[in-house]
Amino acid sequence: MSSRSTKLTSGNRTEIFEYIANAIHRVTSLPVSIWAPEKGGKGLMIVTAVGLPESYIKTAFLDLKKPSVTGEAFLNNKIRQVMDISSDRRWKYKEQAREMNWKSAICVPIEADDVVIGVISVYAYTRRSIPELVNILPDFAEQIAITLEVARQKEVLEKLLDIDAKLQSMTESPKNVLNSIVKAACDLTGASCAVAYPFDIEHDEFYDIENVAFYGLLKGLKLTEKPRSEGGMASFVKQKGEIVLTNIGEQYPDMLKTSSFIKREKIRAFMGIALKTADSTLGILYVNFRTPHVFTKKEKSTIRLFSHRASIALHNARLYQKAASQISALERLHEVGATLTSVQNTPEGLRNILTRIAQSAQNVLGADLVDLYQYFQTQDRYDLPPVQVGNRYDETVPKTVIHKDDVIYKIVKKREPEYIVDAQKSKTLITPFTVKRADSPKKRFVFRENLKSTAAIPLIAGAEVVGVLFANYRTIQSFSSEQRKIIELFAHQAAIAIWNARLFMSVQKRLDERLTDISAFQQIYEKIYGANQEELMSLIAEKAAGLTNAKYGILWLADRDGTRLTCRGVAGDTRPASRLPKLPLDKNSINGWVMHTGKPYLSNNIKNDAHYRSWYKDARSELAVPLLYENHAIGTLDVESTASNNFTDDHVKLLKTLAAQAAIAIQNSRIVRKLDTLDDVGRALTNTIRLQEQGILDLIYREASGLMDTDNMYIAFYDEYTDIVRFGLAYVNGKKINIETEPGWQPRKAGQGRTEEIIRTKRPILNTTKAEAKKWYRKPGRKEYIGNPLPSWIGVPMVIGDKAIGVIATYHPEREYVYSGDDLDILQSMANQAAIALDNAR
Structure with missing residues (x-):
């Protein structure tokens, strides 16, 4: 027999029954009792009565598997009358009826939410049909249902308001909200227990064990780290979105033996629902009964309502973690950015910088092993051994030669990042070597170090590959878009470090007098995280002119509509940046050409250059480079000199380096602005x-x-x-x-x-x-x-x-x-x- 009762946690269900029973007694002057299923759902017992002996109220019990008039009314949802109790075989308590002089009776079912939840019984002192009771008792039964539904809706609203208040004050952990949700689900549906399993933000196939919430369990949860993506109930619920089992013993009897949780908690019915946002599943909510149970429409609706709140809690927690991760990455990049200015004119100086970048990447990304390789594209040469961070199981295989079947060789040639979620099954990482080696290891690196996931990112500065960054993990990684962005931010910073250091050494070797140029980078690095954007843009324009012996420097950014370039920083011009006219974004000007092609433009004789647009009357040569972020031009850095043939290839390299730093500074500012805006929107909408x-x-x-x-x-x-x-x-x-x-x-x-x-x-x-x-x-x-x-x-x-x-x-x-x-x-x-x-x- 399925459980058919719905719990009303406010405690007023009995009060409602008592009120209606008294009302019926006042109208009819007859004894009245109200029956409802006992906890196990196997029989009926009296929950309230008027005009009946206390001993009868306490002991009366009707087994629903045996014939009884009250039981028939309950099971069939139909009114039942007894004209002569003494002769009706279905009447169990004839002796008590004789003592109380009951001759006839009428039993009316109480239906709420399409489910019979009890029976009203009225006992008469004459043997006859009672038509007036047939007319009025259903109204009393309906009044009980209406009153219970109003009380239920009031309680749902109260709990939703409580949970919404906790949602507004929630920061990092969603567990407090989830605890309230699983308890509310049990209170409002009468469920035996409930569990909310959030998925890990970085590994969607694993549970976030620390934030699992439960209520009503017989024993504590003992979760282990294992994937939930293939097989198992979690995978099934995630795929279907929602499942309902009303009687596990009849529908899936094997589950009673194979599921340790169902067996331990004696679960016999449950509803499982995926906690989703628009485009992803964030976890699973289970609402469980220890007896077979038919879920009503309102019960399902209530569970869905609270599952939506659980989804919001998990989504907000992920947004918080995402923002915290981005802030942490920016802080680390700030620390590393200051180090980039301390490059020494020795290979050891650069190596120290790369080691610090690798250590920072390990800390922020949570990688077990980080490797940084330098590569010289023009010479097709690697700087070995690589910079390595992390505790290695096997340090007996030093990397002294790069072969064509090595992973790094393939990454350099492809020039694209590669994210390998399951490293132990990747052909790229596990295929035996094809090139003979004098000291070939017995196992590939992925097996020697027991790696589960790997990210390999080429370090690209301008059009040149200057190295490769490897982030290796001994646990499975999903490599979400946020995780990839942070990894690539570090890789980009490493590329800049290598490029800056090489440029520094090249310039120092050929032009000792240019040491002051590098000090300009120092000043810009110091301003990136301290100054406002207007000051930073003006400083970049000023240093661009100084580094290239130019009179004028302008930093242009593309407008949002993509049709014009706007001056954001200017040097050598008495007008402020805001007063300079805008440039049409077409190929007819030098800066427009740079934007469209993403390449530098050097013109040492602008008077004969078809792309030149007259800007300064005394200008004779011009150099413009793109501000590139993720291979997309967001603006240009332009310098103009009053001397012909003023600019050299060294100036092009210097300006490209400065432009790379400017692009990062601009993008960092935009990221912070977007996060601030989202925070403002959320605060405005919730407050x-x-x-x-x-x-x-x-x-x-x-x-x-x-x-x-x-x-x-x-x-x-x-x-x-x-x-x-x-x-x-x-x-x-x-x-x-x-x-x-x-x-x-x-x-x-x-x-x-x-x-x-x-x-x-x-x-x-x-x-x-x-x-x-x-x-x-x-x-x-x-x-x-x-x-x-x-x-x-x-x-x-x-x-x-x-x-x-x-x-x-x-x-x-x-x-x-x-x-x-x-x-x-x-x-x-x-x-x-x-x-x-x-x-x-x-």
């Missing part, structure tokens, strides 16, 4: 309790506009019951649209476009080119409504629980590559926060 829908939408648009192009943006809402899409906010070409009057922006039936696809799949969409957009629309079941696919389009879902309530989208009607993966992450984070705020507002 401003009375913010209504339009205020929330305006806040999202305003803050997003500071981080990306939002001249064309809309926020749409979806009603799944009417299948209607309505627009809450829209901007076209920077102008706010009146969505009530402007054609095309009124509510409409959901169609087959990108907005509807995001709503259906709860997944974001990013199209960076028109070709991508056309390819997307060519798939069956998709339709373009505006006639011409947009070249840049980004849209993210707003999700509450398992429902998408809307979409935030922004686009550019003309240019490609306006948005990036970083923009997608930022917009999705805003959408997640907006969804919570909108849900609270409603």
